[in-house]
Amino acid sequence: MTVAADPGADPGVDPKSELSGRGSVGDVVFRGLAVTAASLILVALAAVFIFLGIEGIPGFNVDEQHYAGQGSFMGLVVPLLFATMYAAVLALIIAVPFSVAIALFISHYAPRRIAVPVAYVIDLLAAVPSVVFGLWGAVALGPYLVPAHAWLAKNLAWLPFFDGQPSGNGRTLFTASIVLAVMILPIITSICREVFAQTPRLHEEAALALGATRWEMIRYAVFPYARSGMVSAVMLGLGRALGETMAIAMIASPKVLISLFIVGTNNPQTIAAHIAQGYKESTPDRLSVLIATGLVLFAFTFLVNALARWIVARGRAK
Amino acid sequence: MSNTELSNEETKLSHATLPRGAQWLVGIAAIALGGLALVLGVSIVGAVVIGVLAFLIGYPVWALLVENKRSATDKLVTGLVWTAFGVAVIPLIWLVYMVFARGAATINPEFLTYSMRSVTGDEQGGLYHALMGTLIVTGIAALISIPIGIMTAIYLIEYGKGNRLAKAITFLVDVMTGIPSIVAGLFAFALFTLLVGPGTRFGFGGGVALSLLMIPTVVRSTEEMLKLVPDDLREAAYALGVPKWRTITRMVLPTAIGGIVTGVVLAISRVIGETAPLLVASGFNPNMNTSAFDDSPMMTVPVFIYTQLSEATQKGVEYAWGGALVLFILVMVLNLIARIVGTIFAPKTGR
Numbered sequence: 058m059t060v061a062a063d064p065g066a067d068p069g070v071d072p073k074s075e076l077s078g079r080g081s082v083g084d085v086v087f088r089g090l091a092v093t094a095a096s097l098i099l100v101a102l103a104a105v106f107i108f109l110g111i112e113g114i115p116g117f118n119v120d121e122q123h124y125a126g127q128g129s130f131m132g133l134v135v136p137l138l139f140a141t142m143y144a145a146v147l148a149l150i151i152a153v154p155f156s157v158a159i160a161l162f163i164s165h166y167a168p169r170r171i172a173v174p175v176a177y178v179i180d181l182l183a184a185v186p187s188v189v190f191g192l193w194g195a196v197a198l199g200p201y202l203v204p205a206h207a208w209l210a211k212n213l214a215w216l217p218f219f220d221g222q223p224s225g226n227g228r229t230l231f232t233a234s235i236v237l238a239v240m241i242l243p244i245i246t247s248i249c250r251e252v253f254a255q256t257p258r259l260h261e262e263a264a265l266a267l268g269a270t271r272w273e274m275i276r277y278a279v280f281p282y283a284r285s286g287m288v289s290a291v292m293l294g295l296g297r298a299l300g301e302t303m304a305i306a307m308i309a310s311p312k313v314l315i316s317l318f319i320v321g322t323n324n325p326q327t328i329a330a331h332i333a334q335g336y337k338e339s340t341p342d343r344l345s346v347l348i349a350t351g352l353v354l355f356a357f358t359f360l361v362n363a364l365a366r367w368i369v370a371r372g373r374a375k
Numbered sequence: 376m377s378n379t380e381l382s383n384e385e386t387k388l389s390h391a392t393l394p395r396g397a398q399w400l401v402g403i404a405a406i407a408l409g410g411l412a413l414v415l416g417v418s419i420v421g422a423v424v425i426g427v428l429a430f431l432i433g434y435p436v437w438a439l440l441v442e443n444k445r446s447a448t449d450k451l452v453t454g455l456v457w458t459a460f461g462v463a464v465i466p467l468i469w470l471v472y473m474v475f476a477r478g479a480a481t482i483n484p485e486f487l488t489y490s491m492r493s494v495t496g497d498e499q500g501g502l503y504h505a506l507m508g509t510l511i512v513t514g515i516a517a518l519i520s521i522p523i524g525i526m527t528a529i530y531l532i533e534y535g536k537g538n539r540l541a542k543a544i545t546f547l548v549d550v551m552t553g554i555p556s557i558v559a560g561l562f563a564f565a566l567f568t569l570l571v572g573p574g575t576r577f578g579f580g581g582g583v584a585l586s587l588l589m590i591p592t593v594v595r596s597t598e599e600m601l602k603l604v605p606d607d608l609r610e611a612a613y614a615l616g617v618p619k620w621r622t623i624t625r626m627v628l629p630t631a632i633g634g635i636v637t638g639v640v641l642a643i644s645r646v647i648g649e650t651a652p653l654l655v656a657s658g659f660n661p662n663m664n665t666s667a668f669d670d671s672p673m674m675t676v677p678v679f680i681y682t683q684l685s686e687a688t689q690k691g692v693e694y695a696w697g698g699a700l701v702l703f704i705l706v707m708v709l710n711l712i713a714r715i716v717g718t719i720f721a722p723k724t725g726r
Contacts, residue, residue, distance in 0.1 A: 087623070088620070091529050189680070196473075300554075355558045
């Protein structure tokens with residue numbers, strides 16, 4: 058009997074193989090399928106690096122005429138990278154306070170029958186395609202903000218952001234970063250909302266029982282608990298903003314330059330927008346330059362996302 | 376001093392508080408102020424801003440005078456949170472209104488059934504070619520992503536719990552989630568430039584680019600759903616001698632199917648609006664093209680919107696809004712389907 062209990066020892070008597078019959082073949086096939094699918098992901102990502110590398114690496118060093126008038130790869134990619142960061146940070150500055158406030162609204166302030174539809178509406182915002190946001194920003198929001206551009210350039214010109222000739226059609230980085238902020242708001246909101254809702258109920262009630270007002274309860278019980286989650290939400294929003302193409306390509310009239318000025322007609326161009334606007338050019342050298350800038354963007358967003366994950370992991374370990 | 380001589384004021388245990396319904400009083404006052412500003416010739420937006428500011432300042436100041444600083448801060452934050460919510464809803468309403476108002480003016484039977492083939496001047500063109508292209512490209516992406524995504528999730532949850540490959544895959548799926556969409560397009564372009572020839576832009580390339588963006592979403596949502604399936608169910612099946620693959624296909628998947636379908640449909644609705652990868656990988660084409668494998672560009676609705684806007688003509692902007700409405704409806708219908716499926720197959724909880 059001891060032999061039969063050990064499945065590997067005697068296949069003839071093994072009750073498992075007798076019961077499963079065809080099953081063992083099915084098991085092998087099914088398991089094989091699952092492993093293949095999982096490995097395909099590995100292959101796909103490796104392929105992304107390999108093919109972008111093959112097509113892109115020549116782009117680091119081609120004739121200088123292909124660098125959009127910037128002379129060298131660094132001369133092109135540094136302003137682009139600056140603009141990418143700049144637009145994303147501007148969007149974050151606008152989006153983060155709103156996202157945290159809306160997440161608090163849903164998790165702690167709004168009555169339940171309002172909170173549920175509000176959460177749904179914010180998710181709906183996430184479903185709107187970026188090209189529709191871009192269209193809205195370029196045709197509706199931009200022209201509407203022209204007076205705001207003029208006002209900022211007139212009254213806040215002592216800030217480098219507004220020091221210059223304001224744009225007459227609103228197709229500026231200022232408009233684009235507002236649209237970008239609206240686009241990343243749902244991501245940050247939904248993550249913040251989840252971490253806020255996970256605050257232990259007893260912590261909150263203890264704070265209230267000690268006589269804290271609602272804001273003090275949030276400040277001393279909810280925020281400390283949610284800090285790492287909030288940071289990672291912001292980082293994920295940043296990652297999304299860095300890779301976002303259409304809002305900026307459609308709204309801001311671009312130029313490759315490093316400038317803090319955001320309400321004029323020449324706006325710093327981001328990597329993604331630069332690629333989208335140059336994709337039609339058919340010379341192989343120019344295309345490999347574009348692909349090389351794409352590689353830089355990929356590496357950069359990867360770093361930001363890795364940092365976000367590291368922060369989450371550290372928060373969890375505590 | 377004897378007890379009986381204590382005045383009412385001194386015997387109270389709590390400090391002074393605002394009267395009940397104070398927020399409504401301040402609210403009405405703020406609306407009145409905004410209304411006054413409107414009458415005095417301030418624009419509607421200005422009047423609303425004045426009203427909101429009056430509430431945001433007035434309510435905490437009153438609380439500060441009657442109660443204390445802590446209470447005033449609390450009131451201020453409450454006001455700010457509500458205001459933030461109100462401000463954030465504006466772009467959504469504005470955008471939805473614009474899409475429907477401007478889009479409805481453009482959409483007519485011709486717009487939906489014509490392509491842009493040799494359309495010049497005032498001639499009526501349409502987005503039929505782009506609509507077909509979007510359906511084909513998204514269909515290809517779904518055909519690639521759904522099997523790979525679901526099988527990967529099955530591997531991660533059912534087979535590879537905690538082993539090294541599973542950990543690596545989880546990490547890589549995370550990396551994939553962060554791929555900027557335009558980089559996915561560049562990848563497909565680079566891939567087919569090497570495989571087929573330089574400058575290849577066709578429907579299948581777009582499908583490959585989109586599937587790169589779709590797979591991580593499908594894996595994530597399927598994983599979450601499979602995690603929800605109770606282990607008791609699996610163990611019961613094993614105890615009856617059911618082989619593992621039958622357990623998965625007959626017990627685990629049917630239990631989680633609602634959530635998986637919801638996740639898949641949401642993933643489709645996410646990629647159907649992607650523009651940048653298609654711009655690079657599928658290109659644009661004013662003509663009808665239903666063959667995804669022909670070496671000729673395939674138009675899609677998002678790219679249609681982008682190119683029409685870049686035309687910078689009156690007609691182009693109108694077409695762009697028409698395209699936006701079509702795309703918006705597609706996305707919303709998919710979201711609605713996902714929600715309905717999710718509700719129908721929602722796991723029956725004890726409550």
